[in-house]
Amino acid sequence: MNPISQLFKNKKERILNIYFTAGYPNLDDTTDIILSLQKAGVDLIEVGIPYSDPLADGTTIQDSSQTALHNGISLQLALDQIESIKDQVTVPLIVMGYYNQFLQFGMEQFVQRLVACGISGVIIPDLPMDYYESHYKELFQSNNIAVNFLITPETSPLRIQKVDQLSEGFIYMVSRSSITGAASDISDEQKQYFERISNMHLNTPRLIGFGIHDKTSFDMACQYVQGAIIGSAFIRYLKEYGVEGIGEFVDRIFDN
């Protein structure tokens, strides 16, 4: 069984997935960040591969990607960094990046490298589901790499069912129609959307992402689904407090 699916089987609530940008704030921070997040008790780690034109990301992640690219990060290097600590990592890892990066790398080589680095899943926001199904499903499935698709408040019920069929690890529930990454409270409209999805009784577990930035928003998300994803808020924290601050950041989210 894929380690991500195993995680959702073993832990039914309050799953914390932290996103960070590889090569940020410093080129060599990638490995320290993974190990610190693991030590702090995070359940899943999403490693963002910086891209020049990250269409689905807000300003914070865009800026961190620019800095990381400037630092000299590349897909090749990020994977090498992950591979170097492979034996110390027990938390399932997910790689997030844009289709063109993997297309240029060569999709088959990319998947082989994921396996070699012990990575369990991918998020490729601009790879359409249908295209995945006809071109890559076989490749990912035969290598036991989970592909996690997104849904938004605008995604139709029919399409959500398709996402449910195709997603291997979890469904990434985009909390709102906004990618600005700004911190705000969860609105009634969003709550209705969360309830609507809960009532669909999908097979695949869900994580809520976008706008989750502190304990309050994390707790709120966890009322509806098995856990949540924090990205921009973590990047901002890293920028201010560096790798040493990771334990405290995670403690504050989990603190009961």
Next chain:
Amino acid sequence: MTNYKINKQGFYGKFGGAFIPEMLHANISNLQNQYLKIMEDPDFQRQFKKLLRDYVGRPTPLYFAERLSAHYNTQIYLKREDLCHTGAHKINNTIGQIILAQKLGKSRIIAETGAGQHGVATATVCALMGIECIIYMGEKDIERQAPNVSRMKMLGAEVRPAKSGSKTLKDATNEAIRDWIDNPVDTHYIIGSVVGPHPYPDMVARFQSVISEEIRYQLIDKTGKAYPDHIIACVGGGSNAAGAIYHYIEEKNCNIILCEAAGKGIDTDHSAATSILGSQGIIHGSLTILMQDQEGQITEPYSISAGLDYPGIGPLHAALIDGQRAEVHSVTDDEALKAGYQLSKLEGIIPALETAHAFAVLDKRSFDKDETVVINLSGRGDKDLKTYIAHL
């Protein structure tokens, strides 16, 4: 001959498609399902044609350029898109899309712009229809296309600077796409070129195809010929080129010549010659040819002309180039400036810097004396005076 018609999934052969994040899916799939239905509706066609005639000033003339023809010893005709309202072909598309946006029930318009021509054309139709308008423009372009920025503001549009990346057209497009993600319900995104996810390349090409539709009957009228021997257009994303060649794509005896911006030269780091420097990949939701490094990071292009300063090319053009249906030339800044000055002096027409790239091809290859050459004069040069004068 390869078929260059688009298929149901939005591909011209292997190029095109809609590689978009889920956040855009509802809007894009709605457009995919609706655009042909709306465009083919007689009521839409009536409204579109009426505005093109009475507001844009169509048909634009097909003008026999006598002195230019004598200079190059061939028969050169100019399709005068520079005489369209707002000074370029861009308005053909914005008129079409604004009516379409109304039929879709949208109340807010966003657009990207490079040279500012598409921004002005969008701001214009939004003023015409009384719809809110936000234009994204690279910070660098805002600086070098100041007259168009003032025009957009005067027309009531808000101009938002794109400050990421190279601060040019590519980044303005990214920002516009992000705005659309943030405002999925009330907003329509008027893309200005034959780029982006399906159905944009096809939709914009169809709106611009009025250009070749007119050339066809005007040329028959003037010369008796059903098609020109050569049709020439500049290409950034490629909307004026798509419009000028649209009805001739299947006519294999009509040679298609596309002119890309070589910037300071294709062997320098300052170029936008996509077909030579680029390779296959994804840009702005389309599988096409783009300038990128080995890791798939999109390269920052350069051209003196803001409208051609784009690292990609529309998927239709990628297919035409890949299938060797089109002949491509790369034109440097200096060659374009020289061609712009020459056209001004020989014909009394100051072309846009983008358009000047198309005229530079006259020095790059020869044409027979009896051959009919149509050049799409896509825009006028008022906006570029500062640049022209600086290189006087």
